[in-house]
Amino acid sequence: MGETGKIVTAAEDLVAPVNVPAQAYISPDYARAERDRLWRKVWLQAGRLEDIPEVGNYITYDILDDSVIVVRSSPSEIRAFHNVCPHRGRRLIDIPPGKRSARGTRPNFVCGYHGWTFDLEGTNTYIEHQEDWQGRLCDGLADLGKVKVDTWGGWIWINLDPEAMPLAEYLHPAAEMLEPYQLHNMRPRWRKWVVFECNWKVAMEAFFETYHVSTTHSEFMEFGQFRGWARNQGLHSNIGYDAPAGQEEDSGKLRIGAGEDPRLTTAEMQNFTWENANTNTTMTLVSVANRLKDELPEGTPAAEVSAYWLKTAREEDAARGVVWPTVDPRHTAKAGTAWQIFPNFQIGHAVNNMLCYQARPFGADPDKCIFEAAVYELYPESEAPETDWEYTEPQDWPPVLQQDFANMAAVQQGMKNVGFRGAQPNPYAERSVASFHLNLARFMGIGNPTTY
Numbered sequence: 366m367g368e369t370g371k372i373v374t375a376a377e378d379l380v381a382p383v384n385v386p387a388q389a390y391i392s393p394d395y396a397r398a399e400r401d402r403l404w405r406k407v408w409l410q411a412g413r414l415e416d417i418p419e420v421g422n423y424i425t426y427d428i429l430d431d432s433v434i435v436v437r438s439s440p441s442e443i444r445a446f447h448n449v450c451p452h453r454g455r456r457l458i459d460i461p462p463g464k465r466s467a468r469g470t471r472p473n474f475v476c477g478y479h480g481w482t483f484d485l486e487g488t489n490t491y492i493e494h495q496e497d498w499q500g501r502l503c504d505g506l507a508d509l510g511k512v513k514v515d516t517w518g519g520w521i522w523i524n525l526d527p528e529a530m531p532l533a534e535y536l537h538p539a540a541e542m543l544e545p546y547q548l549h550n551m552r553p554r555w556r557k558w559v560v561f562e563c564n565w566k567v568a569m570e571a572f573f574e575t576y577h578v579s580t581t582h583s584e585f586m587e588f589g590q591f592r593g594w595a596r597n598q599g600l601h602s603n604i605g606y607d608a609p610a611g612q613e614e615d616s617g618k619l620r621i622g623a624g625e626d627p628r629l630t631t632a633e634m635q636n637f638t639w640e641n642a643n644t645n646t647t648m649t650l651v652s653v654a655n656r657l658k659d660e661l662p663e664g665t666p667a668a669e670v671s672a673y674w675l676k677t678a679r680e681e682d683a684a685r686g687v688v689w690p691t692v693d694p695r696h697t698a699k700a701g702t703a704w705q706i707f708p709n710f711q712i713g714h715a716v717n718n719m720l721c722y723q724a725r726p727f728g729a730d731p732d733k734c735i736f737e738a739a740v741y742e743l744y745p746e747s748e749a750p751e752t753d754w755e756y757t758e759p760q761d762w763p764p765v766l767q768q769d770f771a772n773m774a775a776v777q778q779g780m781k782n783v784g785f786r787g788a789q790p791n792p793y794a795e796r797s798v799a800s801f802h803l804n805l806a807r808f809m810g811i812g813n814p815t816t817y
């Protein structure tokens with residue numbers, strides 16, 4: 366059994382089956398230890414650059430006891446501060462009740478308790494009766510504490526550890542592999558969040574692999590079956606599909622339907638995906654798919670249907686000012702369909718849209734998390750819709766996600782069962798899960814996968 370196996374510390378060993386102990390998902394002690402060992406050490410995706418386009422625009426990002434203010438302090442500069450007043454510790458910016466985070470615009474930050482004031486650089490500009498401190502409020506003692514901040518992919522990233530490695534180093538090789546997709550040009554179509562009854566790792570892992578698709582989302586099987594892989598990528602991992610022979614140009618995410626008439630099954634799959642997941646496709650792709658039966662003769666081979674569909678959609682988007690980047694098919698095959706950015710962010714990339722998941726603990730309870738998903742696409746210049754994080758009860762999410770939710774809640778329950786012996790992820794299709802725990806253990810000092 367796993368408990369007696371060899372502790373896995375090297376990514377190379379994840380090609381063999383490993384056991385992942387349940388502790389990381391269910392132990393209150395483990396959950397408590399995460400704050401200091403994990404969340405205060407890693408780079409965290411804290412928001413989108415388009416959320417703070419103007420000087421003075423700010424957002425907050427909360428992770429357990431910590432809250433961070435991210436503000437555009439000048440047209441070319443983003444700064445991040447601990448969301449706490451250095452006077453007597455009042456949280457500087459309140460999160461409005463029921464909201465995921467605060468978002469607004471201010472010329473400066475004024476503490477609601479005694480009025481200490483800070484400019485957008487975090488420097489204190491006003492203290493009532495400052496002379497009472499006898500000149501001691503110097504050397505930044507009255508200023509906001511700085512938090513490391515950087516940007517990549519159109520996202521703002523923060524790190525609570527002043528000694529943290531640079532973001533570019535941290536994101537390697539995910540950032541380079543995703544660069545051709547120009548993710549910074551995409552804008553959200555929708556963004557939803559919910560407090561859910563499972564550990565944040567259970568939530569993330571529900572999207573870390575495609576092994577579950579044939580069972581959990583069996584209706585997709587009508588459109589063809591594709592074998593999924595998962596690979597360790599240092600701190601991160603990625604997943605993808607083995608490309609069907611002769612379909613190089615869609616060896617990434619954009620799949621045509623299988624079956625007798627690929628013109629029809631592609632349209633069916635696109636309509637189904639749009640209606641039930643509202644992700645992984647765009648209105649342009651759906652509408653071109655629906656015209657395939659009129660624009661291509663019966664009997665057109667699958668590879669040709671695929672090529673025509675993608676070429677036409679690309680051209681129609683270009684005509685309205687939406688230019689898809691061109692990515693070498695060999696790169697697409699390597700980049701796969703999604704990247705798991707350690708520890709709690711997943712980017713499901715494509716050339717014209719993306720689906721991102723993130724999850725955070727909700728308080729110290731290992732059985733609860735804040736789960737979030739956002740779908741992005743390319744829009745014509747300044748035509749992106751205004752979106753914000755919308756609290757959405759589980760039953761109001763797209764149906765395909767509700768299927769995942771059902772697993773998440775049941776896994777959290779099941780893992781607590783006295784008879785559960787630890788997870789046994791598929792070494793080929795779910796190596797991302799084992800890789801995640803290998804990296805978690807590096808931060809936590811416990812919970813390594815073991816061989817069996």
Ligand code: FES
Nearest residue numbers: 450452453476479
């Ligand atoms: S705690 Fe902020 S001014 Fe007193």
Ligand SMILES: [Fe+2]
Nearest residue numbers: 571581582769
């Ligand atoms: Fe799923």
